[in-house]
Amino acid sequence: MFRDNLESSPTNMEKNMGILKTKSATIQIHDIYSAAYAAYKGVEPKLVKHDRHVVFLLPDKPHTYHILSEFNGNPKLPLLEYLSHLRKLRAQMIT
Numbered sequence: 001m002f003r004d005n006l007e008s009s010p011t012n013m014e015k016n017m018g019i020l021k022t023k024s025a026t027i028q029i030h031d032i033y034s035a036a037y038a039a040y041k042g043v044e045p046k047l048v049k050h051d052r053h054v055v056f057l058l059p060d061k062p063h064t065y066h067i068l069s070e071f072n073g074n075p076k077l078p079l080l081e082y083l084s085h086l087r088k089l090r091a092q093m094i095t
Helices: 012-017 032-040 062-072 079-094
Strands: 019-021 026-029 046-050 053-059
Touching: 032 053, 032 062, 032 079, 046 079, 053 062
Parallel strands: none
Antiparallel strands: 019 026, 026 053, 046 053
């Protein structure tokens, strides 16, 4: 059921970022730290719970890929602001 809507061949960039594209206009990521960075940059992730796992859905847009690539480049950012987004996502995972 969970994997039914996944496309069969992600690109190398998507594989390196841990991204799974869906048939809808979203991408799935499993990394809370990347999702928190996206939220910090203004792209609010949606949470989908599957059993004990949580998947973060982000819009499948070039801007989203740019943000995730930027995060993988180890950017300098205000730590407390980033941590507030991380804590918010963790709280949403628990509820």
